[in-house]
Amino acid sequence: MNIKFLNIINILIGGTLIFSSLYCASNKPDPNRKLIWSDEFKNRGLPDSTKWNYDVGGHGFGNEEAQFYTKNRIENARVENGNLVIEAKRESWEENKYTSARLLTKGKFSFKYGTIEVRAKLPKGRGTWPAIWMLSEEIKEWPNDGEIDIMEHVGYNQGFIHASIHTKNYNHLKATQKTDTLKVADASEKFHIYKADWTPDKIDFYIDNKKFFSYENETKTYETWPFDKPYFIILNLAVGGMWGGKEGIDDTIFPQKYYIDYVRVYKNN
Numbered sequence: 482m483n484i485k486f487l488n489i490i491n492i493l494i495g496g497t498l499i500f501s502s503l504y505c506a507s508n509k510p511d512p513n514r515k516l517i518w519s520d521e522f523k524n525r526g527l528p529d530s531t532k533w534n535y536d537v538g539g540h541g542f543g544n545e546e547a548q549f550y551t552k553n554r555i556e557n558a559r560v561e562n563g564n565l566v567i568e569a570k571r572e573s574w575e576e577n578k579y580t581s582a583r584l585l586t587k588g589k590f591s592f593k594y595g596t597i598e599v600r601a602k603l604p605k606g607r608g609t610w611p612a613i614w615m616l617s618e619e620i621k622e623w624p625n626d627g628e629i630d631i632m633e634h635v636g637y638n639q640g641f642i643h644a645s646i647h648t649k650n651y652n653h654l655k656a657t658q659k660t661d662t663l664k665v666a667d668a669s670e671k672f673h674i675y676k677a678d679w680t681p682d683k684i685d686f687y688i689d690n691k692k693f694f695s696y697e698n699e700t701k702t703y704e705t706w707p708f709d710k711p712y713f714i715i716l717n718l719a720v721g722g723m724w725g726g727k728e729g730i731d732d733t734i735f736p737q738k739y740y741i742d743y744v745r746v747y748k749n750n
Contacts, residue, residue: 508600508742515748518590522565522743528558533584536717539577543623546610547721547730549577558582564740567718569609571735579735583717591618591711595749597631598676600742604718605669606734609636610725613675615712624652627707629684630660632675637728640666644677644686644694649704661686661694672742680749684708716741 510516520532535558536542539549548569551557557580558567569581599613613632620626628647635641645653645660652658665673665688676687686694698706718739721730 510745511747514596514750517592517595517746517748519743519745520565522560522563522741524560526560527553527555528560528565528584532586532589534587534589536583536585536715539575541722542583542719544719544722544724545726546719547577547608547726548579548581548719549574550583550717551580552582554580554582556580558584564742565716567611567716567739567741569604569718569720569735569737569739571732579720579730581718581720583715583719585713585715587616587618587713589713590746591713592746593709593711594679594681596676596678596747597714598674598743598745598747599631599716600672600674601632602670602672602740602742603634603668604737604739605636605639606731606737607637607728608721608726608730608734609737610634610719610722611739612715612717612719614715615677616715617707618711618713623647624654625649625703625707626710627712628652629677629679629708629712631677631686632688634668635725635727636731636734640664640668642668642675642688646684646696646708648707651705659696663688663691663693672740678749679708681709714744714746716744 535552536550537552567582571579574580603611611634615629617626624647630645633643642663642665645658647658674689678685683697685692719725
C-alpha cells in the first residue's frame, strides 16, 4: 500500500501503545503485489452474492450477542457510495431487540497464507462490537481449529483496537488468548487500514502499516498453530455480548453504521 505518513505520534500510557496518524493513502490496489481476491464495493444495493454469504439468527452465536443477524436485508447490509455499510438497528426481530448483519466468504473464497487488508470506519457507542476476523474453512471444533481476529472494537472502550488469535492452547475461555491492543483515537471518525500478514512462520497485525502484534509459530503443533489450512473472511457488527455488552447497551446510540471501503487479499511475496 502506498501510504505517505505526514505525522506519526506514538505514546506509551499505562502499558498501551497509543497511535495517531495523519496520512494520505492510495485507494487503489498495490500494483507491485499479486491481488488474489477483493471486493471494492462499487455496486449499489445488496452485497455481491458471488462473494458473500450470511450467518443468520438470533441465538447469540456463542457470545450471548443481543442482535438478530438478517440475510439479504438492505436495512442491515448494503453497498452505497463505494462502501459496504453494516448497520445495527434497535428494532424487534423475532425474539431480539436489535438487528444487524454478519457477512462471510465461507464456501466462496478462502486462502492459506497471504496478506489481508480492510479499510474501515467503525461504529461508536456502548454495546457495539464490530470485527474483522477469519475461521478455518474446515472448522469442526472451536477453538481447536483456530481463529484470527484482525480487528475487534468494543464501544465501551472507545478507540482501543484489539487483534488476537485463538487456538486449543490459547483462547479466551482459558484466559490464555494471545492478543494486543493499539489506541486509535479517531477509529470511529476516520477510515483506517486493518491488516494481517500471514505466513507459515507467523502472523503480523497492523493498523495503517504500524505493526502492533505478532504471533509466531514457535512449537509447530496443532494445539498452538492450526493456521496451516485455508481460512475465510468474516465482517460483522454485533450488539452486546459477553465482551461487547460487558458494560451494557446504550439504546440511545442506534442506529450505528460500520463502513468498509474495501477488502483485499494479496499473495505473499
